[in-house]
Amino acid sequence: xxxxxxxxxxxxxxxxxxxxxxxxxxxxxxxxxxxxxxxxxxxxxxxxxxxxxxxxxxxxxxxxxxxxxxxxxxxxxxxxxxxxxxxxxxxxxxxxxxxxxxxxxxxxxxxxxxxxxxxxxxxxxxxxxxxxxxxxxxxxxxxxxxxxxxxxxxxxxxxxxxxxxxxxxxxxxxxxxxxxxxxxxxxxxxxxxxxxxxxxxxxxxxxxxxxxxxxxxxxxxxxxxxxxxxxxxxxxxxxxxxxxxxxxxxxxxxxxxxxxxxxxxxxxxxxxxxxxxxxxxxxxx
Numbered sequence: 001x002x003x004x005x006x007x008x009x010x011x012x013x014x015x016x017x018x019x020x021x022x023x024x025x026x027x028x029x030x031x032x033x034x035x036x037x038x039x040x041x042x043x044x045x046x047x048x049x050x051x052x053x054x055x056x057x058x059x060x061x062x063x064x065x066x067x068x069x070x071x072x073x074x075x076x077x078x079x080x081x082x083x084x085x086x087x088x089x090x091x092x093x094x095x096x097x098x099x100x101x102x103x104x105x106x107x108x109x110x111x112x113x114x115x116x117x118x119x120x121x122x123x124x125x126x127x128x129x130x131x132x133x134x135x136x137x138x139x140x141x142x143x144x145x146x147x148x149x150x151x152x153x154x155x156x157x158x159x160x161x162x163x164x165x166x167x168x169x170x171x172x173x174x175x176x177x178x179x180x181x182x183x184x185x186x187x188x189x190x191x192x193x194x195x196x197x198x199x200x201x202x203x204x205x206x207x208x209x210x211x212x213x214x215x216x217x218x219x220x221x222x223x224x225x226x227x228x229x230x231x232x233x234x235x236x237x238x239x240x241x242x243x244x245x246x247x248x249x250x251x252x253x254x255x256x257x258x259x260x261x262x263x264x265x266x267x268x269x270x271x272x273x274x275x276x277x278x279x280x281x282x283x284x285x
Contacts, residue, residue, distance in 0.1 A: 001026045003045035007036050011128035011150030017080045017173050018049045031125070037066045040178060048072070048176040053225075054082070055170045057105040064227055064241050067174075067273065068199045073182075074274025076175040077195065079282040083169075084110055086160040087131050087151050088143040094159050101130045102145035110145055113163040119143075131156060172282075174274075182275035185249035193278035194247045195224070198270040200260060201239045208263060209240070215259030216244065219252040248272060 005028035006014035018027050028045045030036045040048050053059045067074075084106055088097060100107075100114060101122035107114065114121060124130040130144035135154045143159070144150075151158050174197075183194055202208040216223050225243035246253040261269035 002047070003028050004047040004049055005030055005036055005039050005045040006049045007031075007033050007051075008126045009128040009132060011131060011147055011153040012126060013080060013082060013147055013171060014049055014051060014173070015128065016147060016149055017051075017078055017171075020080070021049070021076075021078050021175070022047065033060075033062045033066060037070045037072070040072055040176060041070065043178075046177070047075075049078070050174050050176055051171050052174050053172050054105060054109070055168060056164075056166050057108045059227060060105070063174075064229055067176075067241065068239065068271065070176075072176045072178060072273075073180040074174050074197050074276060075177045075181040076276045077279050077282075078173045078175065079279045080171050080173060081169065082109065082164060082171050083147070083162050084127075084145050084164045085148055085151060085158045086113065086143050086163050087134060087146050087154075087156040088159050089134065089138065089140050090155065090157050092140045092143070092157060092159055096140050097143045097159070098141040100143045100145060101133070103127050103130070106145045109165055109169055110163050112165050113145075113160070128153070170282075180274075182272075183247065183277060185247045193245060193280070195243055195274070195276055195278045196246060196248050196253065196272060197241070197243050197274045197276075198272045199239060199241050200270045201265040201268070202263060203265055204238055209238075211263040212240075212260045215256035218259075219256045221246050221252055221256045242270075245278075248275060 002025050004018045004022050004025040006018050008014050009029050030039055036048055051060050052063050100119040101124045104123050106127050107121055127146040128150040131146040131150035131154045134144045222245040227241045228238055257270055
């Protein structure tokens with residue numbers, strides 16, 4: 001049976017994403033993102049399902065630092081609607097809860113619930129791990145914010161459903177592989193949305209980024225994501241991660257990437273990480 005790994009424990013949202021997209025794969029949980037990328041490099045699994053950003057809480061910061069140099073490729077994306085549940089021991093009542101624990105992003109996405117009931121917050125490494133710990137503690141005054149799947153796995157009650165602040169709370173996942181599986185230009189239908197993901201480095205000088213991005217604007221190429229971070233702990237150069245709509249073999253994209261090359265560090269241009277079909281359930285406009 002092929003395997004797919006994710007960060008977290010059984011019952012996490014990443015677990016749900018894995019089973020939704022690859023129901024025939026065996027899921028392999030890893031405690032940290034570092035272990036996920038190391039596991040892929042070591043051959044522990046065939047694929048990885050990695051969250052990269054959330055519509056409410058923003059980007060998953062650590063991931064951007066691992067992706068460029070991991071030797072892995074992006075072969076797809078998946079958008080998962082996030083529904084948080086307030087979980088507690090069997091028979092617990094809402095008025096008994098004093099403390100709530102979860103991953104920092106889940107706590108951030110449920111501020112209204114926490115403020116309304118004046119819960120003390122405990123930041124944990126994982127949503128599903130929080131559910132497991134609540135079961136182990138055996139304390140009815142403690143609750144976890146996690147998934148319905150976690151409630152089933154760890155035999156907990158859902159004492160308040162869908163406690164997320166925003167109804168459109170969604171997490172975008174990237175599907176990673178050790179082997180490139182880029183969509184072929186001639187095979188991409190006109191009604192399919194092709195995403196090209198890449199990284200590039202610029203010198204930390206005035207207008208460097210402006211010049212790098214100018215080609216995408218003049219050639220009508222839509223950039224849907226741009227993230228920056230310092231490369232190798234240096235202030236002299238900045239690395240960027242970008243997603244664009246379009247295939248690198250399209251004439252407009254060829255021209256845009258060529259212009260970008262002129263202004264990147266040492267003229268090395270863009271390092272393409274993936275060319276893949278966008279999730280059809282997610283509208284980009």
